[in-house]
Amino acid sequence: MSLLEWRDVTVDYAGPDGPVPAVRGVTLSVERGEVLGIAGESGCGKSTLAATVLRLLPDSARVGGEILLDGTDLLTMSWGKLRAARWSDAAIVFQGALHSLNPVQSIGKQLAEPIRLHKTAADPDARVRELLEQVGLPASRASAYPHELSGGQRQRVMIAMALACGPDLVIADEPTTALDVMVQAQVLDLLTGLVRDLGMGMVLISHDLGVLGTTCDRIAVMYAGRIVEIGPGLDVFDDPQHPYTRALAGAFPRVGDPAARYAPVGLPGDPPYPGDLPGGCDFHPRCPVVMDACATASVSLVDAGAGRVAACLRVSS
Amino acid sequence: MIGARDLRVVFGGRVRAVDGVDLEVDAGEIVALVGESGCGKTTLARTLLGLEKPSSGEVLFEGKPLDYRRLKAYRRQVQLVLQDPLGALNPRHTVYDAVAEGLRIHRVPGDEQALVADALSRAGLRPPERFFLRYPHELSGGQRQRVVIAGALVLEPRVLIADEPVSSLDASVRGEILGLLLRLRDELGLTVLVVTHDLGLAWNIADRVAVMYLGRIVEIGPTAEVLQSPQHPYTQALLSVVPDVGHTEQIVLTGEPPDPARIPSGCRFHPRCPVVLPECTSVSLPILGVEVGHHAACVRVG
Numbered sequence: 001m002s003l004l005e006w007r008d009v010t011v012d013y014a015g016p017d018g019p020v021p022a023v024r025g026v027t028l029s030v031e032r033g034e035v036l037g038i039a040g041e042s043g044c045g046k047s048t049l050a051a052t053v054l055r056l057l058p059d060s061a062r063v064g065g066e067i068l069l070d071g072t073d074l075l076t077m078s079w080g081k082l083r084a085a086r087w088s089d090a091a092i093v094f095q096g097a098l099h100s101l102n103p104v105q106s107i108g109k110q111l112a113e114p115i116r117l118h119k120t121a122a123d124p125d126a127r128v129r130e131l132l133e134q135v136g137l138p139a140s141r142a143s144a145y146p147h148e149l150s151g152g153q154r155q156r157v158m159i160a161m162a163l164a165c166g167p168d169l170v171i172a173d174e175p176t177t178a179l180d181v182m183v184q185a186q187v188l189d190l191l192t193g194l195v196r197d198l199g200m201g202m203v204l205i206s207h208d209l210g211v212l213g214t215t216c217d218r219i220a221v222m223y224a225g226r227i228v229e230i231g232p233g234l235d236v237f238d239d240p241q242h243p244y245t246r247a248l249a250g251a252f253p254r255v256g257d258p259a260a261r262y263a264p265v266g267l268p269g270d271p272p273y274p275g276d277l278p279g280g281c282d283f284h285p286r287c288p289v290v291m292d293a294c295a296t297a298s299v300s301l302v303d304a305g306a307g308r309v310a311a312c313l314r315v316s317s
Numbered sequence: 318m319i320g321a322r323d324l325r326v327v328f329g330g331r332v333r334a335v336d337g338v339d340l341e342v343d344a345g346e347i348v349a350l351v352g353e354s355g356c357g358k359t360t361l362a363r364t365l366l367g368l369e370k371p372s373s374g375e376v377l378f379e380g381k382p383l384d385y386r387r388l389k390a391y392r393r394q395v396q397l398v399l400q401d402p403l404g405a406l407n408p409r410h411t412v413y414d415a416v417a418e419g420l421r422i423h424r425v426p427g428d429e430q431a432l433v434a435d436a437l438s439r440a441g442l443r444p445p446e447r448f449f450l451r452y453p454h455e456l457s458g459g460q461r462q463r464v465v466i467a468g469a470l471v472l473e474p475r476v477l478i479a480d481e482p483v484s485s486l487d488a489s490v491r492g493e494i495l496g497l498l499l500r501l502r503d504e505l506g507l508t509v510l511v512v513t514h515d516l517g518l519a520w521n522i523a524d525r526v527a528v529m530y531l532g533r534i535v536e537i538g539p540t541a542e543v544l545q546s547p548q549h550p551y552t553q554a555l556l557s558v559v560p561d562v563g564h565t566e567q568i569v570l571t572g573e574p575p576d577p578a579r580i581p582s583g584c585r586f587h588p589r590c591p592v593v594l595p596e597c598t599s600v601s602l603p604i605l606g607v608e609v610g611h612h613a614a615c616v617r618v619g
Binding site for chain 2: 041042151180181182183184185186189207208209210211213214215247248250251252253254255256257260261262263264265266267268270
């Protein structure tokens with residue numbers, strides 16, 4: 001049994017002219033000890049998909065399909081059980097650590113809160129010290145306030161908080177976006193080390209395919225609410241099959257690649273508004289290698305090599 | 318075109334944000350100033366723009382020291398492109414007003430509408446008339462950044478100083494904006510100083526790279542040389558952690574960049590340097606000069 005399974009999950013937000021589909025039928029799983037990356041532009045539905053796991057979406061969102069955490073469907077779970085599952089079964093590391101921490105409470109007190117509520121440790125203060133050390137901060141920093149910490153340290157606190165109740169699954173939404181490269185490397189090292197040492201599963205969300213390629217066992221690429229490619233992390237970054245993945249991979253050039261010198265790669269146009277999707281392949285209006293058939297054909301994920309699938313007519317033909 | 322001579326900016330008497338920088342950016346050149354948060358790169362950029370006054374040393378424009386009594390005229394020539402275009406644009410101003418603001422402040426004569434349209438289309442917003450009455454929230458992130466760039470271009474500056482111009486943008490838009498900066502250099506001969514922590518960006522568009530650490534440039538040279546055969550251990554470490562497949566060993570420096578209020582003696586990088594030598598704690602390294610070529614401030618070099 002997979003640790004987490006999304007089965008044909010859909011999310012519709014209420015819009016002025018009827019429902020707006022943000023996630024349109026995603027099937028994806030995460031195993032224990034695995035880091036799964038989800039890549040895509042703003043508005044592609046990646047954060048919405050992540051938020052379905054703990055049912056953190058606003059009331060106006062309608063979620064369909066099944067979301068199985070350790071075999072239990074989260075969508076039909078009672079609120080009481082769900083509250084117990086949050087933090088102790090699955091936890092989220094939010095982006096923007098500065099805004100997620102309470103500025104007038106010491107980080108030790110904030111870290112202890114979920115532990116006290118969920119009664120997962122007999123001595124919450126000892127657990128806080130242990131957590132801080134686990135994320136590479138001295139235990140003495142428990143008395144510090146968020147403003148006294150640097151951006152990287154705050155992000156470590158956010159990770160410690162996600163770990164507080166010993167979850168099986170951690171979802172990290174853009175955990176390194178606001179950080180410098182050196183601090184980013186430290187945080188990514190920490191996250192992958194924790195997955196390895198604690199045997200958790202992790203979902204890592206980012207628009208930087210380079211970050212995902214070097215950290216994730218598998219990557220799923222989303223476009224307009226659907227998955228357009230899944231494969232092993234290195235392969236997806238190194239040898240993308242879908243033209244959209246290729247554009248994402250090209251956006252972060254490799255230092256030393258002569259083809260990228262004075263030739264930044266962009267992708268013209270904007271992603272479609274979810275309420276007004278083009279016919280045929282969702283990507284065809286922006287696709288650099290579009291064919292006539294793409295405007296009308298319905299595309300689905302097809303085999304694209306060892307452990308890989310992609311939703312593109314060029315792959316299937 | 319624009320530069321600095323022994324520039325120092327000290328805040329509150331002890332925070333040495335910029336601690337001795339010599340830099341020359343030639344006309345039509347794109348130079349990337351890279352480094353971690355807190356290394357002083359943004360303070361250096363703000364000082365070059367005349368937004369901060371140097372504590373000592375000089376800002377040079379076309380070879381002459383900047384005259385702080387004539388800042389307004391200077392700022393027409395040297396324009397800033399901010400990061401976070403949503404924050405830089407007034408949500409209640411239309412695109413037209415945002416771009417025309419500079420013309421009004423500087424009382425630029427001529428047909429305002431034609432100048433605004435021209436700046437928008439050079440920034441890649443075409444046809445410009447379609448954007449005149451739009452508000453920032455109606456635009457995508459990439460379009461907003463183009464409006465910010467159009468607002469800078471409308472004054473026909475000679476120099477653009479861009480602070481993290483793509484860090485808040487989506488991957489797909491990033492290449493578009495970088496391509497625009499390259500095109501502006503080629504078509505208008507603009508000089509561009511890009512402040513960034515993103516080495517991939519430097520590889521994409523910069524002619525030269527200057528690496529800053531704790532208030533000083535520690536390595537400078539042509540992009541291909543600095544990024545492909547870095548001399549300074551700090552540059553080597555920075556490059557090693559750029560996410561990339563098939564990498565050599567990562568050199569992850571521990572700790573945070575040290576405090577500009579307490580700059581270590583000797584080589585300022587020595588407490589974090591993975592290849593530190595005994596003399597590094599005491600040696601005094603000179604400020605890198607502006608001679609052509611590839612230079613690094615490290616006792617192991619040369």
